[in-house]
Amino acid sequence: MKLYKIFALTCFLVTSLMSAQNKEISLEEIWGGTFRTQGMDALHSLKNGKQYSVLNVDRGSGTTTIDIYDYSTLEKTKTLVSSAGIKGLRYFSDYTFSANENKVLLATNEESIFRRSTLGNYHVFNTVTEDVIEIAEEKIQEPTFSPDGSKVAYGRDNNIYVKDLESGKTTQITFDGVKNKIINGITDWVYEEEFGFVRAFEWNADSNKIAYIRFDETLVPEFSMDVYGNNLYQTQTVFKYPKAGEANAIVSLHIHNLESNNMRAVTLDKKYSDFYIPRIKWTNDADVLSAQFMNRHQNELDLWMIDAEKNTAFIAIAEKDKAYIDVTNNLTFLKDDSFIWTSEKDGYNHIYHHDKKGKLINQITKGKWEITDYYGFDAKTDRIYYQSVENGSINRDVYSISLKGTKKQRLSDNTGTNSADFSADFTYFINSFSNATTPPSYTLNDAITGEVVKEIKDNTELVEALAAYKMSPKEFSTIAVNGNDLNMWTIKPKDFDASKSYPLFMFQYSGPGSQQVANKWHSANDYWYQLLAQKGYIVACVDGRGTGFKGADFKKVTQNELGKFEVEDQIEAAKQLGDLKYIDDSRIGIWGWSYGGFMSSNALFKGNDVFKMAIAVAPVTSWRFYDSIYTERYMTTPQENASGYDMNSPINHVDKLKGDFLLIHGTADDNVHVQNTMRMVEALVQANKQFEWMIYPDKNHGIYGGNTRLHLYTKMTNFIDRTLGDKIAKSE
Template structure:
């Protein structure tokens, strides 16, 4: 067909074992751990550059340990600490070293608050004396050791505290924290979700000062959720949630001086809406902050000198759409800094002087830098990951600070990621592709040469060799003037002379990617099950998705759901023209932004889509949070048509096919309000549909048998509404 510009297949296993593939994937196996992937958990490179630590879990003893391995031999050389040797700790779930690695923070009894935030009991373990110190009897957040390890700062009940590990004294440094009013040093809900960080405080280089962000949530509207639980009466969770166009937290930046016990408020200049990042420079008196306006199309990198009480602007990033916040800011010994930016149309690495003057653009080209790993001061070399080898692949590279001597350090086509030793002499490469489960190797950082294999998920490969596993085919499809990335999964006994129902999956959120040459996820096992039943499953990354340049990503600005939906409908129509696709049996499904998309596609594309499943969908961007929504849509007051013309809640009268709507009642992110309002609109339009609510389940809809129940429900819905003529299994 003309629409296929290129196509290649990735075969999951060698031909020699294909004859043994006769088992079929079951829903129970997807969720019971049958296909569990082995990983290296909590990997940390030791300061000596020759060893690394890993968090290991002993399933038989139900204990955890921090084990030290040698890079050269990959042999375990030491166990730093094991919970089996700690009478007061049954197990720990994470660990953090002090700068000199003489102390370790051990996390225990952690409980989730929202997506990233947790409360827990935390201990300081002294490696030399093997002593254990509980930081606080009460559960706390984000304990962080000072640079010399003699103090630990933490948050409790919306205030900041410091514990002196020498005197064991704990003292409070903020006093106005109140739930749903004032938060010190910990982000509010919308910052945590959309700027993706929780700890909003930071020690300076010599441990004499702590900078922190203060959130005044007083004027932020509250959202409430009923929690049904198991009691006679439900309870209610109430929290601050700024929806698009509503008041955000009033944020301010402060610096506490441990010597004077005084707190200074940082002058951030003109009114700013967001403090998206704070980070101390190598100079103990200079703090950096990334601040944004409400539209998020102007970002200032500020430097605040505590000794002079002076704020200066290091650089300004502006964009007609929005500016992405970078996590790659790296201050070098001379306080010059590394920065990543889309200023030339693609995400690249730049080097600036300590005064914010551009020294040079280090990477260039019509491709994106996707990760920044670090800078080797001695060799003047930067290490990064990019899509230079195609937007669905990832490779690791090195390049000199002056932009010369670029070296590709990974060779296998797929997704490569790196964890470098502290002295940048080695890196552990994590590689996978659609046919290869995660493989961990020790590589030379200078040449990329593989030194030794660490782990290759051989057991999983052996397990899967017994199953009917379909190839995942990658291709591009020409839609609306663009070559869009696509993958397809067909039945193993695919016969081009027959016709098959098609299920399309997508997410389509700004900057996202679903068509990636990486190891399969739980959803992919479900697609294998569907292929076994006789479905073809396909996924297309349309306009607005990531890693193909800023213009491609930002074309959807102010009109989320317009171009993305057009691309999915057009793709479905092209696929329907294939002789082996039954044009009368095409469906689409998605979760979150994908649920917003699948709903819109069914309503607006009712001439091609016969059914849709929407899980936890946004039904109107008016219901979603300020930071995410306004980044792409401005406020509803400024862009009412953009909000309303592309929201599924306003297109229910177009529904002709079969529709399944799913939500968790405890979703603090995309509130169940979205589904309830969509349900009411469908009812008033007299449209029949199916729906289900999972009590107290959050945006992920999991726990116990929940995922199994959900996917059983979705599978049955597909069989009933798309899979007629397919034998039921």
């Protein structure tokens, strides 16, 4: 039976690997950094478009510098700031320029709060006078220059403050902030995690107004986590976490006028109840603020234009979707305040141009493919720059197109994953490229033609080192499952023999809009799969229905039934692969992390005649336990869709367990709470089902730190060997 077609990338480093490959990968090497690639330091393109800055660290002295480089030569021209020359400032870990680049905000003593949020001490360095100003003695959040560079606004203790850099005066502009009750200008946990931003305040173009979102968390239920630490008594972290169907923070939009010291709440003609404000952004008009309002179901989004002086507002765009609308950062205002907008309204994510009132001027990109990143608009050349999957859903390319939707040009040549970082004036872009056979390489490219100006960095040393190892190609293919051609990759043992029989170990994530089958260089997990292949396993990954970059219908088919179609696809794919003569259908396993752990649990329970074992790391075991914004986007609320929540939650299918099950979680997971695993354990115990589990104290959703990852992957590898590899050991 012909199940799929193998295409491309079936040779791995052909030239480099002609020599004997005898060395086997070890877990210690994977998690010790042996296969780490060299990347580009984070850079900032300067306004002149000809230079960029990079943060460099002197490991010996522990000092940091901001160094300036030329795009054309890639040579360092000068050191702009050095911590060694600033009294009392031994180092800094991040930096931000003012708009005119005369000042630099330097971050020190940063500490993480949640996934994206940090606290730190901050200083402003004047590049002209070389004066240094401390913003505040205390640690603060999200300090941001005003457009004219004269002030810095920041968050502290749930309030907003403004520091005048000329007078040195600090003004507090909100006063009602209270932990776990009221937050001004900084997002709550669920906005940070699911809408992907922390700073919820914005300066206008004239530097005299600040718009901000206020969060009233008073009615949001609290969640607590024990932190065991090293002391005699554990401590406890308590924070507001709205689970599906529970009360969200009440949000409101406010505008503060610094000149009149007047603040007003924005009122709109349309009445909203239980809503979100996922984005705010000032237009080029210093009096006009844009704000996106979204209903709780997240299938209606209104883009408002709000006049802060006239107290008037209108809806420029009102989008509706039968499932949900993704929030992006792609809104871009052009000089005349017409704007760029991306939308899936034609079934695929594309770029649109609207006038300042919201009227559609034209759809710029079209086709049965997706825009995956928007880089910006160059007014001088009338070009929009973007990334898309037009060259196949597993690939990424960089393109340009005119504002009218003509003169489209592919700027990246190599097939695989390309991404771009453009200079401020769109003269150049740094193209990063990799595919399954080529580690990351970086080139300086001409933004008009795409031609390579200069090679910057590659990873030839890693290629040479890997030549000594038993590496297998990652074979890309499609597999026909439940009426769809699903993307798949497979890794086979180096000495694969089709006349033999091999165990199959499957990996997936499967969350809405995600992608695991992508033509790019290896992650740490890929080296683990190589290790498993060296042991005699075939490893495979299938992106089923609900995953991304194949159109809205394919992605949104799972709406209101997370875990139904995705699990059906994994089970059917495993059955088809098990029919291959060289796969032992009695030894098929599956694993995943987070959403993938939810999936692997379900696959083992519901597919108990197909899967012999599963590993679930940090899994959601019932969507009733997860946060409101993510879960309700795909499921609505439990009150509205109880069956959708319960029919596909693995916690309700433990009675079907026949195979071997390993459950893993960190106790300090603020994202997918360890409650998920505890409830799963109790359900398994009461169903009298034997299983194995591992708890990592004080580890978050990433489960890392020290030897933690090595320990985790050693445990999983041993479990796989014990449950799937018995016949491998006997044959050896």
